Amino acid sequence: MKIATKKGAKNSELIIGPAMAVDVLIFAIREEKLNVLLIQINNGPYKGKWALPGGIVALEETLDETAERVLEKKAGIKGIYLEQLYTFGKVDRDVRGRIASVAYFALVNSDKFAPKTNEYYADIAWKEVDDLPSMAFDHKEMVRYGVHRLQSKIEYSNIAYGLLPKEFTLTEIQKVYEVILGKELDKRNFRKKMKMLDLIEPTKHVKYGMRNRPAEMYKFKKRSLVFTK
Amino acid sequence: MKIATKKGAKNSELIIGPAMAVDVLIFAIREEKLNVLLIQINNGPYKGKWALPGGIVALEETLDETAERVLEKKAGIKGIYLEQLYTFGKVDRDVRGRIASVAYFALVNSDKFAPKTNEYYADIAWKEVDDLPSMAFDHKEMVRYGVHRLQSKIEYSNIAYGLLPKEFTLTEIQKVYEVILGKELDKRNFRKKMKMLDLIEPTKHVKYGMRNRPAEMYKFKKRSLVFTK
DNA sequence: GCAAAAGTGTTGAGTGTACACCCATGC
DNA sequence: GCATGGGTGTACACTCAACACTTTTGC
Numbered sequence: 001m002k003i004a005t006k007k008g009a010k011n012s013e014l015i016i017g018p019a020m021a022v023d024v025l026i027f028a029i030r031e032e033k034l035n036v037l038l039i040q041i042n043n044g045p046y047k048g049k050w051a052l053p054g055g056i057v058a059l060e061e062t063l064d065e066t067a068e069r070v071l072e073k074k075a076g077i078k079g080i081y082l083e084q085l086y087t088f089g090k091v092d093r094d095v096r097g098r099i100a101s102v103a104y105f106a107l108v109n110s111d112k113f114a115p116k117t118n119e120y121y122a123d124i125a126w127k128e129v130d131d132l133p134s135m136a137f138d139h140k141e142m143v144r145y146g147v148h149r150l151q152s153k154i155e156y157s158n159i160a161y162g163l164l165p166k167e168f169t170l171t172e173i174q175k176v177y178e179v180i181l182g183k184e185l186d187k188r189n190f191r192k193k194m195k196m197l198d199l200i201e202p203t204k205h206v207k208y209g210m211r212n213r214p215a216e217m218y219k220f221k222k223r224s225l226v227f228t229k
Numbered sequence: 230m231k232i233a234t235k236k237g238a239k240n241s242e243l244i245i246g247p248a249m250a251v252d253v254l255i256f257a258i259r260e261e262k263l264n265v266l267l268i269q270i271n272n273g274p275y276k277g278k279w280a281l282p283g284g285i286v287a288l289e290e291t292l293d294e295t296a297e298r299v300l301e302k303k304a305g306i307k308g309i310y311l312e313q314l315y316t317f318g319k320v321d322r323d324v325r326g327r328i329a330s331v332a333y334f335a336l337v338n339s340d341k342f343a344p345k346t347n348e349y350y351a352d353i354a355w356k357e358v359d360d361l362p363s364m365a366f367d368h369k370e371m372v373r374y375g376v377h378r379l380q381s382k383i384e385y386s387n388i389a390y391g392l393l394p395k396e397f398t399l400t401e402i403q404k405v406y407e408v409i410l411g412k413e414l415d416k417r418n419f420r421k422k423m424k425m426l427d428l429i430e431p432t433k434h435v436k437y438g439m440r441n442r443p444a445e446m447y448k449f450k451k452r453s454l455v456f457t458k
Numbered sequence: 459g460c461a462a463a464a465g466t467g468t469t470g471a472g473t474g475t476a477c478a479c480c481c482a483t484g485c
Numbered sequence: 486g487c488a489t490g491g492g493t494g495t496a497c498a499c500t501c502a503a504c505a506c507t508t509t510t511g512c
Binding site: 016017018019020056057058059060061062063064084086087089090091098100102 | 245246247248249285286287288289290291292293295313315316318319320327329331
């Protein structure tokens with residue numbers, strides 16, 4: 001794929017440059033594992049490989065808007081946390097032509113939606129980030145990069161709200177931190193820290209129905225990004 | 230500016246998308262202020278405005294290579310620290326057409342080179358980031374973003390090496406931290422921290438010639454990015 | 459000898475880490 | 486009554502911030 005840029009109206013000078021795409025990392029936690037939503041390509045040189053949902057940036061569309069469109073059209077998700085990650089620009093990252101890609105990452109609570117296959121790709125599915133299938137382009141590298149960003153960001157922000165339902169128990173949020181950081185945390189220390197950070201507050205609700213003592217439920221004070229340092 | 234993307238060789242399907250540029254923030258410290266290198270535009274709708282040095286991404290060139298080329302061609306600098314910052318993609322950021330720009334930032338020791346004007350622009354000069362002239366595009370926003378990145382990164386890495394000569398005194402490096410963070414630091418605490426972080430080591434040299442007690446000189450153990458947390 | 463920057467330690471507050479037991483419910 | 490996860494406090498180590506005086510040189 002090539003791009004011919006026509007500079008100005010009168011001037012017919014032609015500039016050849018890369019095309020521009022957006023790919024979106026959609027993360028969710030499922031069965032105590034960090035997962036990313038992938039689609040399976042159903043034609044062309046990458047047929048059968050898995051890839052991040054993505055799309056070409058339209059002329060009158062900001063990059064953020066492209067990311068939102070991809071989220072909605074390809075995954076059926078709207079209005080969730082979305083952040084630009086990094087722009088990948090190796091010359092040979094797509095064998096079909098020169099396309100640079102701006103990677104975004106998004107967080108969802110996976111209970112809220114089940115991915116639906118459609119005509120554009122062979123399959124769509126959650127995949128564990130620690131056990132990825134064979135992937136097209138440099139998308140495996142994008143996932144690694146996104147996981148890394150998520151790991152650092154959870155340490156100094158309330159970004160975990162994107163992965164949790166409105167109300168949750170302290171054990172549930174601790175599990176989110178453990179899954180993302182990839183290590184176990186001490187229950188008492190975790191709770192002390194949460195209390196200190198002042199990001200969450202108790203609701204009046206209690207979670208019954210487990211075969212153990214019921215847990216108090218909490219919610220984030222703000223469901224928008226807040227930094228803690 | 231528009232971009233016509235021709236998909237494949239046989240297929241004449243035409244995709245219209247944004248053009249792609251790279252703009253580089255070149256930071257240096259001069260007279261105890263953080264400065265950025267700007268050029269003054271000498272024609273077109275932005276004539277007279279200041280801007281970051283930049284260039285259009287060529288077809289067979291990675292983004293990193295474009296940034297290196299811009300550094301060398303427009304500023305005459307080679308082989309310094311360079312890092313991708315963020316991609317700016319608002320539709321109307323350039324009145325001449327749709328161009329998304331990948332911003333990079335670079336650090337130099339300003340003693341090492343003096344910018345030279347050339348035929349392509351009206352002027353080239355260091356400008357203090359706290360006192361920027363009228364700027365074209367969204368370049369002021371880019372500078373703000375870059376300063377912010379630099380401020381956070383200096384807190385958990387040895388990135389300051391890019392702004393310092395090979396050898397320096399503890400007071401000189403402290404000044405770099407103070408200028409970037411925009412606040413005074415305690416001398417004893419700063420030295421204690423530096424010693425603990427183990428990023429620098431003493432050379433055998435001593436800086437004489439001041440009208441005061443001579444200072445011992447230090448150097449970074451590694452002049453490549455190292456994280457401290 | 460005086461001006462100027464170099465160099466050097468201690469204390470208290472706050473944060474991070476390690477660790478063990480009782481409680482409320484479902485079955 | 487027993488299995489399961491919920492909930493709580495203390496002690497030590499470490500890091501961070503505040504703070505003042507002596508040393509070595511140039512002039």
